[in-house]
Amino acid sequence: MLLIFMCANAISNPTYDEIEWVELIPEDDLNALLDPPDFLIDIEDGSELDSVDALSSMGTKSDNVQRFQQALTSTRIMESFDKKSVRIPGFIVPLSSDDEHRVVEFFIVPYFGACLHMPPPPPNQIIHAKFDKGVEVPQLDVAFWFEGVINVETNSNELGTSAYAISLDNIETYN
Template sequence: MLRFLLLITMGMTTLLLSQASLSNDANSQYTTIDWTDLIPEHDLEALKNPPAYLDEIEDGSEADQLSGQLSSDQFADKDDPYQRALASTDIKAEYNNQLVRVSGFIVPLEFDDEQVVTRFFFVPFFGACIHVPPPPPNQIIYSKFDKGIQLKVLYDPFWIEGKLVTELIENSVAKSAYTMEVHNIEPYTEPPSQSN
C-alpha cells in the first residue's frame, strides 16, 4: 500500500503538472509551482528512493491492507528517512507569503446546504484523505476561499491561485504544512506548451 501510495502521488503529480512552468506567466502575478516544489530536498530524495522492504510487501496482503489504514503520523519511524518523509511537516520557507498557482484536487472540509465549499484541503491526487491515507503534510494545502466554489464532483482537478503561507493546520481528516488564502479557482486545463 505504501508503494502504491507513493506511485499514485508521484504519477498524478507528474501527469497533472508535466507541462507546468516554474516561472511566472507574463500575464500573471502568480508563480506556477509543482507539488514537488513544496517538498524539501531531503524528503523528496527519500520518497524517490523507497526502502527495499516495500518490495517485499505483497499487494493485497495483510501488511499492505494495514498500511492503507494508517495515518501519516503512524508512518513516522524516526530511523527511516522514507517513513519520516511520509509524515514530514518540513516546508520550503521560500514559498512563505508568495503568490502561487498550483493544480490539484479539492477535499471539502466546510460547505453549506448548497454544497458551496469555503474550506478545503488541496491535494496532488484524487482520493487523497478519502480513499487512501493522506499525503505528507507538506503535500497538503489548507485552503480558505470565502467566495466558495460549488463542487459537483470530487474527481475534477482545479487550478488554485492565492497567497501561500507556511502554517501547520491539523484536523480529524489530515495535517497540512501550508495554507492558502485562495484568490481564484478554475477548472484544470493543460498549460500551453512552451516552444524552444
C-alpha cells in the same frame, strides 16, 4: 503615467508563479519518498497494512524505513514560498460547506484520492484553504487551478495535516 498605471494594475492583478507540488517539499524528504522500502510493494491498497500506523509497527527499522516514515509525516517546508503568490493545480478534499452545498473549507492535494487512501500525502504536500465564496465540486476527481498567496501554516483535522495554507484569489477548473 504609463508606469503608474502598470504598478496600479500589478497591485490589483497580482502575478502568480505557476509551481509544481514537488517544489513545496524539501529535497531530502522528496528523495526519501521516491525510495520507499521494498516490502511496501507487496501491501494491498486498502488492507490493514496500508497505513502510516501499520508502517510504524512493522519490525523492520532500517535507515531507509525510518527516513521514509519521517518523510510521510514531515511538516518541513520551503520557507521561500511563504507569502508568495502562486498558481498550482490540485484536487479538493472538502472539510466544510455552506448552505448551498458549496465547499468553503478544504485541503488542496496533488492527486485524486489523497487523504482517502493510505498513505495520505505528507503535510508538506497538502495546502489548507478557506474560500468564503465557496466552490462547487461536482465530483472529487475534478482538478482545479488555485491562485493566491501561500503561507507557512500548519492545520490539522481527522483527514490530515497541512504544512501550508493559501489565501485564495481565484479557483478555476483545470483544463
